[in-house]
Amino acid sequence: MECVVLLTPPGRAAVSTLAARSPRILEILSDCFRPAADRTLTAEDTQRIIYGRWPSSTGANEEVVVSLRAQDVVEIHCHGGQAAADMIAQTLVEQGLLRISPSEWLEGTACDLLQTEILTALHKVQTERGAGILMSQLRGRLRQELKSILTQLDDRQMVRAADALERLEASSNVGLHLTKPWRVVVAGKPNVGKSSLVNALLGYDRAIVFDQPGTTRDIVSATTAFDGWPIELVDTAGLRVSGDVIEQQGVARAQQIMDEADVVLHVMDATSGEEPKTLQMASTEQLVILNKCDLTTPVEGTAPPIRTSALTGEGVDQLVSQLVRILVPQIPAADQPVLFTERQVVAVRSALESLQAANFERARAVLQPL
Ligand SMILES: Nc1nc2c(ncn2[C@@H]2O[C@H](COP(=O)(O)OP(=O)(O)OP(=O)(O)O)[C@@H](O)[C@H]2O)c(=O)[nH]1
Ligand SMILES: [Mg+2]
Structure with missing residues (x-):
């Protein structure tokens, strides 16, 4: 799908970041973007950072930094706030791109569901402390824990797996509030x-x-x-x-x-x-x-x-x-695996119930897709 997204969350910030995907991206950029070096971008420019201006029909000449992330994906960094980002998105919509939400963008990338959930939560997280907890999950803490529980289930280690699942369930008391005060x-x-x-x-x-x-x-x-x-x-x-x-x-x-x-x-x-x-x-x-x-x-x-x-x-x-x-009776330790969406909590609870009924296969089947 040819699309454009505002990746940065709403609010005050120095910089906003948009991303756009289209097989025609070089053609579109040659229409919409004026590199400071006054040249046309080519596929050779992939992974380079290029400064320039993004003219609008109202005469605004937004200063931007453009980076071709792949042959068909560009990232555009402009001034923070809504106006500059909206103007750039609008010119891309006029070029035939569809404006989508950050979660739709993530769904369209190579991310799996857990990764998408982490990135979506990072988009909404309200405090630096919360961002720290989510970053730890982004680095793989939750995935590691889920893998280790799956191994315990394979080895029929009922008590250890149940303990780990209970700890995970308890972590959601904090996790669910990272994006909802x-x-x-x-x-x-x-x-x-x-x-x-x-x-x-x-x-x-x-x-x-x-x-x-x-x-x-x-x-x-x-x-x-x-x-x-x-x-x-x-x-x-x-x-x-x-x-x-x-x-x-x-x-x-x-x-x-x-x-x-x-x-x-x-x-x-x-x-x-x-x-x-x-x-x-x-x-x-x-x-x-x-x-x-x-x-x-x-x-x-x-x-x-x-x-x-x-x-x-x-x-x-x-x-x-x-x-x-x-x-917050129990502050999560640094690098603790934390559940932060309802979907994860439902799955972990259901795995725990299956385990309590000594149904290792069902517990595994519920956890596996996480
Ligand atoms: N001395 C003193 N006065 C206070 C204190 N807290 C509030 N007040 C005064 O008490 C009055 C009522 O304060 P509000 O904060 O409007 O009380 P409220 O409970 O919100 O009142 P309602 O909205 O009418 O229910 C004001 O004149 C405040 O200045 C305090 O700790 N000490
Ligand atoms: Mg009052």
């Missing part, structure tokens, strides 16, 4: 300082803070990273019975989103005199936080929930550490 929902009564705490955790003012209860009406969320782990922080409307229809809807949505949270932070006002307690919810992990602790002194001898002051920042670091301990 953990969701932490901040909930509690009106005016206790939920929005202030969200802002303190983010380090900038995302949510509106006001001294009247009922300020936050809708879900406000922002993505951040704690200790290199991606976290979506969600601020909610204060939980109370209200006559105001808009506020009621906000409270209903808060309750719904709390059920889907990885952790709920139940924020209480330290000055209210209320006993610290968890919210009544099905099974979501909760941390109880006494906020506005700058206005009170802790009662001696009482079990300490987390005490914070969104105003002074006191206790916010402890809250972050505790949150990270709950979300």
Whole structure:
């Protein structure tokens, strides 16, 4: 298929990279690309890096670096951001190429499914720490582990294979969140300082803070990273019975989103005199936080929930550490094999079940295509 793809993920960056595949690529480049040395590219230029300009119909003359990766594949590096990359992609579409997504591009290359999944995940990964874990899988860590489990299955080493599969399954607790942040929902009564705490955790003012209860009406969320782990922080409307229809809807949505949270932070006002307690919810992990602790002194001898002051920042670091301990109880070791897609988890679980039923062949059959 003759196609063009933007390989770099959306977002701010100094450089964007496109790739295009076509048997007519040299012909197309002679139309669209002006090498600085003012010459025509030939097949001899494969694997060379060539600087030049990419004119557009609007008169923009984008500076680009072009590299012929193969006889029919070119990589084009231009300025970061969407506009330059879109302009170049558009000129290639006008030359008859089809614009496709990065995962469609990967499917069309020689990559196997696991390799494609790793590269797709690297495209979406949110933090450097997550990228490090995925790079380790790209270097073959997960594949090696799967091979070694297959050998153990061949040798009928049931316990060792089951242990390894269980470790792999456990690794997905972190792996699945490398491309999808953990969701932490901040909930509690009106005016206790939920929005202030969200802002303190983010380090900038995302949510509106006001001294009247009922300020936050809708879900406000922002993505951040704690200790290199991606976290979506969600601020909610204060939980109370209200006559105001808009506020009621906000409270209903808060309750719904709390059920889907990885952790709920139940924020209480330290000055209210209320006993610290968890919210009544099905099974979501909760941390109880006494906020506005700058206005009170802790009662001696009482079990300490987390005490914070969104105003002074006191206790916010402890809250972050505790949150990270709950979300990532076991930090993957460097070079540990990690599962990071639902497909991998389903396969490993199914292999484990087969193994527990002493069905080595089925376990093997499920793992083999991974
Ligand atoms: N002294 C003190 N005041 C705080 C603290 N946290 C929040 N406040 C104040 O409490 C008031 C309410 O804060 P918000 O962050 O808007 O509270 P909220 O829980 O989001 O309120 P709703 O959105 O109405 O449910 C504001 O006047 C804040 O400045 C704190 O730790 N210490
Ligand atoms: Mg609020």
